[in-house]
Amino acid sequence: MRVPANGKRSVLARLVTSAASTDRLVKRLGDGSDDFVLKSTCGRLSMRVRLAIEAVDEPVHRHRRGRFAVDWSRATITNGTSRASLTRTELRLLAALLERAGEPVQRATLIARTWPRDPLATPERENALAVYICTLRKRLKRVGLGAALKTVRGVGYRFTM
DSSP, X not given: OBOOTTSOOBOOOOOOOOHHHHHHHHHHHHTXXXXXXXXXXXXXXXXXXXXXXXXXXXXXXXXXXXXXXXETTTTEEEETTEEEEOOHHHHHHHHHHHHTXXXXXXXXXXXXXXXXXXXXXXXXXXXXXXXXXXXHHHHHHHTTOGGGEEEETTTEEEEOO
């Protein structure tokens, strides 16, 4: 156990969960959450924790047709032998698009998923979203997936393969 200068204690622990729980936890961490309340199965013990993922057993999301893969732990997207690095913000944006499997995602939804704890109102984030969409398109183009990110006029964006 370490006690940093701020007086808070850090405990290195291994968390073992079911596959479904792990998927939910990784999704929430990808959304920007890091504070959680963990409860024992008997319900007598609960604690508030801040989690950070160092590694996961299956950090790679492979597209169902096998054309590309996203490595969440390394923040990269690959297509064949081409690879591009993504920022955390771009990863959250891409995750929101991939979850909808080709369906259009509204701008407001993308803003809420990309900046989950941001106090700025949606209209104030529209420009930032446009900038991140542009940079994500450039990174996707670098790996041969530039045409996969489409603008849906009046709605938002969608990722199609």
